Amino acid sequence: MTQLEEPPPVLGSWNRLYALVLGALVLCIALFYLFGRVFR
Amino acid sequence: MSRLDWIILGGALAFVVLFGLWKGRRRRDSEAYLLSGRDARWTTICLSIMATQASAITFLSTPGQAYVDGMRFVQFYLGLPLAMVVLSVTAVPIFHRLKVFTAYEYLEGRFDLKTRTLAAMLFLLQRGLAVGFTIYAPALVLSVLLGWNLQVNLVLVASLVMIYTVTGGTRAVSWAQSLQMVIITGGMLVAGFMVVRQLPSGVSFPEALHVAGVLGRLNAIDTSFELNTRYNLWSGLIGGFFLMLSYFGTDQSQVQRYLTGQTVTQSRLGLLANGLLKVPMQFLILLLGVLVFVYYQFTAPPVFFNPVAVAKARAGAEAAAFQRAERDYRQATDTRIEKVNGFLKARQGGNAASEAQARLELLAADARAQGVRKGAVEVIRRSDPSSNGNDVNYIFLSYVLHSLPAGLIGLVLAAVFSASMSSMSAEINALGATTVVDIWRRLLGKQDPAREVWVSRIATFAWGCFALAFAQYASRLGSLVEAVNILGSLFYGTILGIFLVAFYVKRVKGGAAFWAALVAQAVVLACFVFTRISFLWFNVVGCLCVVVFALLFHSLAPPRAEGEAQAPGA
Numbered sequence: 100m101t102q103l104e105e106p107p108p109v110l111g112s113w114n115r116l117y118a119l120v121l122g123a124l125v126l127c128i129a130l131f132y133l134f135g136r137v138f139r
Numbered sequence: 140m141s142r143l144d145w146i147i148l149g150g151a152l153a154f155v156v157l158f159g160l161w162k163g164r165r166r167r168d169s170e171a172y173l174l175s176g177r178d179a180r181w182t183t184i185c186l187s188i189m190a191t192q193a194s195a196i197t198f199l200s201t202p203g204q205a206y207v208d209g210m211r212f213v214q215f216y217l218g219l220p221l222a223m224v225v226l227s228v229t230a231v232p233i234f235h236r237l238k239v240f241t242a243y244e245y246l247e248g249r250f251d252l253k254t255r256t257l258a259a260m261l262f263l264l265q266r267g268l269a270v271g272f273t274i275y276a277p278a279l280v281l282s283v284l285l286g287w288n289l290q291v292n293l294v295l296v297a298s299l300v301m302i303y304t305v306t307g308g309t310r311a312v313s314w315a316q317s318l319q320m321v322i323i324t325g326g327m328l329v330a331g332f333m334v335v336r337q338l339p340s341g342v343s344f345p346e347a348l349h350v351a352g353v354l355g356r357l358n359a360i361d362t363s364f365e366l367n368t369r370y371n372l373w374s375g376l377i378g379g380f381f382l383m384l385s386y387f388g389t390d391q392s393q394v395q396r397y398l399t400g401q402t403v404t405q406s407r408l409g410l411l412a413n414g415l416l417k418v419p420m421q422f423l424i425l426l427l428g429v430l431v432f433v434y435y436q437f438t439a440p441p442v443f444f445n446p447v448a449v450a451k452a453r454a455g456a457e458a459a460a461f462q463r464a465e466r467d468y469r470q471a472t473d474t475r476i477e478k479v480n481g482f483l484k485a486r487q488g489g490n491a492a493s494e495a496q497a498r499l500e501l502l503a504a505d506a507r508a509q510g511v512r513k514g515a516v517e518v519i520r521r522s523d524p525s526s527n528g529n530d531v532n533y534i535f536l537s538y539v540l541h542s543l544p545a546g547l548i549g550l551v552l553a554a555v556f557s558a559s560m561s562s563m564s565a566e567i568n569a570l571g572a573t574t575v576v577d578i579w580r581r582l583l584g585k586q587d588p589a590r591e592v593w594v595s596r597i598a599t600f601a602w603g604c605f606a607l608a609f610a611q612y613a614s615r616l617g618s619l620v621e622a623v624n625i626l627g628s629l630f631y632g633t634i635l636g637i638f639l640v641a642f643y644v645k646r647v648k649g650g651a652a653f654w655a656a657l658v659a660q661a662v663v664l665a666c667f668v669f670t671r672i673s674f675l676w677f678n679v680v681g682c683l684c685v686v687v688f689a690l691l692f693h694s695l696a697p698p699r700a701e702g703e704a705q706a707p708g709a
Contacts (some may be wrong), residue, residue, distance in 0.1 A: 109165050111406070117224045120414045124220040127418050128372070131213065131359035138345075138352030 140540075144549030151322055151553035155560065156303050159315035163307015168588035172308035173240055173572045179399040183313055184409025187396045187565070188387075189417065190316035193323065195276035195559030197424065203444075203531035205428025206435075211370045215624070215675070216421045218379030222387055224298045227407040229642055230388045235403045240576045242394040242638070248269055249641040251649030252581070257656055259577035260639050263390055263570060265630040266630040267602060271609030272626075274300075276532070276559055278610065283446065283536060293610050296559065301603045304564040305596050309572075312564045319557035326554025327427065329547055330539065334430040337542060339437050345596040346483055347433040351480065354436070354505055355497055359422070369673045378675030380680050382624075385631035389638050392569035431538045436479045442468040442515040444533035448526050457523035463658030464515035471508040480503040540695060567606065571599030628674045629667060632681020633660045639682060640689045651692035652685070659684035 107116050140148075170176060179187075204212050239245050241648050243262070278292035303311045318657040331598045338347055351357050361371040387410070400406030443449050452461040478501040483499035497588075516528045539551045575595045580586070586594070633656050640652050664680040666672055672680075 105402065107404060107408065113227070116411060117227070118703075119585060120220050120224055120411050123415055124217065124418065127422070128217065131422065132362075134354070135210075135357045135359050138348045138357050 140548055141545035143546045147546060147549030148553050152299060152556055155315050155318055155557060156299055158318050159307055159311040160604035161309025162314035163303060169591040169595060172592045175310035175313055175399040177399055178401055179313060180401065181405045181408035182316055184397050184400055184406060185412040186317045186320045187313045188393060188409060188413045189563035190320045191392055191396060191565040193558055194273045194562030195555045196272060198555050198558050199276050199532050199535055201424045201433055202428030203534035205425040206432040206534045207531055210359040210429060211361055213359050213422050214370045214375030215379055215424055216370055217375035217418050217419050219383045220414035221380045222383035223410045225384060226388050227410050231397065231406045232403055234398060241391050241573050242389050243577045246641060247346045250652050253654045254637060254649050255577060257653060258634050259573050261630050261634055263573060265626060266392060266566055266570055267605055268609055269626055270563060273559060273563045273566060275610040279532065293607055297607050298602050300560045301561045301600060304568055305599045309395060310569055311566045312616055313399060315564065316561045319561040322557040323554045326551045327424065330551050333543055333547060334434050337434060345590030345657065347430060350436055350479055351429045353501060356432055374675045378678055381635060381678035382628060382631055382675060385635035385678060389634040391573050392566045392618050394621040395569045395572060409535045428535065431535060438474060439469060439472040442512055443519060444530040444537045448519050449631040452519045452522045457518050457522040461518045464511060464518050468511045468515060471511045475504040475508050567599050567602040571595050574598040625674045628677040629663055632663055634684055636682040636685020640686055647693045648699050651689045651696060654692050655685045655688035658688045682694055
């Protein structure tokens with residue numbers, strides 16, 4: 100197995116890890132938006 | 140500052156310098172000196188990337204920015220996680236496979252020498268200027284604290300950084316940064332804890348947030364699409380994505396951090412961890428600024444947070460007008476304190492009508508206080524025309540010095556200094572590497588390893604001195620954090636465009652890419668001078684111009700003129 104094909108140590112595939120990072124971003128935006136709304 | 144503060148500050152800084160020296164000892168060839176022997180794990184890479192980006196500017200200006208403008212600045216970072224994913228997919232495997240020392244080295248294989256040199260020169264220009272801001276911030280801290288000469292402070296801070304960076308190279312920088320991130324995180328957490336603790340008894344954390352919300356400081360997400368609005372969701376996601384892609388993918392000060400990775404996996408994990416942590420971290424730093432803002436709703440703040448400017452105004456030709464403004468401001472803030480307490484009492488009473496009334500009265504009192512402050516700033520400007528009337532960089536510092544107990548002041552200042560040192564060390568380390576690898580080595584050919592290490596040390600030292608010289612002008616450029624980002628945005632789009640063409644438009648060759656980059660840079664500079672477009676969009680404009688003009692020049696050029704095809708690196 101080459102270095103490029105090596106899977107990440109968590110979640111099994113790089114695509115899942117990328118999805119985790121992007122999902123966390125969407126969650127942050129949603130939470131920040133709600134944060135502003137709740138305390139406005 | 141108490142003796143305990145000095146001991147903590149001095150001890151922390153001395154420990155960082157000694158730790159860096161120890162970790163960076165025995166670097167005998169350029170790969171070990173410039174890339175730490177490519178032995179870093181993802182945790183070190185992640186901490187190093189975060190410490191490089193999070194300069195003292197981040198910790199001085201960002202809370203002040205939240206105090207003045209609310210939390211909308213967090214949107215600037217929303218494109219970062221997207222950029223981390225794209226770089227993990229594209230740039231990291233390419234750079235690792237080619238075993239390059241700098242990002243620009245790749246461009247010669249893909250295009251030609253002149254395109255590599257152009258990209259390297261654009262980096263040297265913008266990063267060389269930006270590093271001046273990086274050391275200005277902590278020097279400002281010392282000069283305000285001790286009344287020392289600013290130039291002396293700059294030399295002191297830069298010298299500490301250069302001791303371990305010049306001696307130990309990238310390994311010293313990376314390990315010192317890991318330690319610095321621990322100090323930074325500790326300092327910021329302590330400051331956040333203390334500001335909540337110092338709110339009046341009976342004012343809970345949620346109530347503090349309600350006060351901030353009513354006064355418009357919790358505006359984290361703005362969904363409106365306005366090109367002239369500096370920070371909104373779209374400029375953050377699109378413009379911020381291009382800026383971060385360029386910063387992390389083409390700026391050697393960041394590329395060098397993940398080129399040190401043992402494997403592609405370690406480099407990717409370092410970048411992705413940064414993508415997960417950076418946005419929440421910026422949110423928390425801005426929240427700290429908002430909490431300082433709330434703290435000053437219950438304690439009368441100074442009319443202007445720069446004590447030097449205030450002292451000048453009190454002693455200058457406009458002294459009477461300034462004293463009047465200070466008196467009016469004190470009355471206005473006393474009224475505001477009364478109205479804030481009235482608002483909280485109305486909220487606790489649970490009567491919607493009286494709460495709405497109290498909210499209106501609070502907003503009116505705040506508008507009055509802001510109006511008086513604006514007038515006072517005008518007096519300061521009239522009294523000292525060299526003053527820029529901007530105290531954003533002094534707000535957090537002022538809170539720390541006047542409100543934190545002995546010991547904690549030293550800890551927070553150690554965090555600010557650590558942040559500044561970590562960024563400066565990475566920047567002059569990268570500037571030295573680019574100078575040696577892309578300019579010196581390219582002109583003279585590969586040299587004896589020991590000699591290259593010494594030339595790298597000299598180049599690093601020279602860039603440190605250049606940064607010192609430029610730092611003299613930093614005080615005239617308003618909010619430091621914005622000035623750095625504006626400066627970066629003028630060049631990043633073009634550099635990113637060159638790399639995007641290199642990665643994805645295989646048919647375009649060196650000549651077309653080179654001339655497209657020059658035209659794109661001219662367009663970006665014209666936008667900066669002649670339009671009012673928010674600076675984040677410069678990254679998009681520069682990048683798209685390079686791609687479009689490269690395709691255009693490629694289609695116009697006769698095949699022989701473009702016959703300088705190189706073996707594609709990608």
